[in-house]
Amino acid sequence: MKIAADVDTCQGLGMCEAMAPDFFEVGEDGYVDVLDAAPAEEHRKHVMAAVAACPVSALRLAG
Amino acid sequence: MPHRLVVVGASLAGLRAVEGARSAGYQGEISLVGEELWAPYDRTSLAKAYLTEQNAEMVTLISDRELRDDLGVDLHLGERAQGLDLAARDVVTDRTRIRYDALVIATGATPRQLPGTEGLRGVSTLRTLDDARDVRTAMDAGARVIIIGAGFIGSEVASAAHKRGLSVTLIEAMPTPLSRSVGPAVGEMLTDLHREAGTAVRLGVGVEQVLHANGQVTGVRLADGSVVEADLVVAGLGVTPATGWLGAAVDLHRDGGIVCDASLATSVPGIWAAGDVAHAPQALFDGELMRLEHWTNAAEQGSLAGRNAVSRQEPELLDSVPYFWSDWYGHRVQFVGTPGADEVLLVGPPGPGAIALYRRGNRVVGALTVDRQRVVMKLRRRIADAGDWDEAVTFARELDVLAVTR
Incomplete structure (x- = not known):
């Protein structure tokens, strides 16, 4: 499972951080930092919730 | 599982209800009814990029084709729900009747209009793509802008007009804007963002009369007798839940919203509600009944209502923290x-x-x-x-x- 974040699309709204704070954080520049781009399978539910919650669809999950 | 799910309301909450049902493994029929002609689009962008960026197009959330082909939806766009026949389990629209086994109501809310301005050019609300097109066209023509109601929508429109270098006046009948949303002290603090940007702000003064000539708005006269001239008047006076079409079919709150339990079930078995229409108890805040008009609320409730509507298991309960954002200047x-x-x-x-x-x-x-x-x-x-x-x-x-x- 691999997380891809489109920082040009990101608006820094933080829903990903709300859903999965171990994997996403709004960084100093106000846009998403992916803290761990290759989460272990056991975290799939939270990471998927974060990807789905993005108001501007800036996150993708592969694998 | 039900044989046919009907979702009434084709904006964010309705779309998420469809997606929620499919993600829960539901393979039955889904009909989606929407009054507007368009597949679900992002309303939050209308007061932001759509008004300020050259050639910005509406932000679509999904296409008609994806709805039909990928989500297997029977689409009823440009079709207005007019009633519920509980005995027959039919949604009655202005074109047909659609039988449901499970129903999600996500009809959103309707903006309050300025009284006495029907049919007047240069007066608009900002809720739909058609509204945003009207406002943008007027702004493109260099309109002097008045915004009535200094809430979040009004403030975003003021900010957009200011960004275009237009003359803009924000008028609010209450002495402090946003008191209900954020409390008076913070409302006052936020209002300073307008003042610091140079937007004229008139607080604690109501609109006495909308002035017009030849069917076009020319300004407003305020309760203190002063007149502000304008070519565009945008009303940001809040919204009322779009539930008039339901009659007394489901239990309504005194504000017209639909009373739900924590699983978003309405008073009628098999009927669920989500988004701006729904009053739901918030477990986190001692079960307080809240009706929220936020993007995240529509997304989360839509998804939950869709999943619960097609599930045979114990329904899932709401579990979220209300959240909204707004961009000003x-x-x-x-x-x-x-x-x-x-x-x-x-x-x-x-x-x-x-x-x-x-x-x-x-x-x-x-x-x-x-x-x-x-x-x-x-x-x-x-x-x-x-x-x-x-x-x-x-x-x-x-x-x-x-x-x-x-």
């Missing part, structure tokens, strides 16, 4: 939790960089930030955990040293 305003508080404490500077915390008893129940994208979700976690007030204040003071984002 390049500043990001964010709010998490509830403004219903015993005390509001400002940590950090007023204006850009502000962190306001909301206390109920000894708990932190809300937080508002300006240009603090790094901070707000960390406060949200405290609110979700019903965190101790003193600890939250200490935490916020520590966060205050983090850089302001813009």
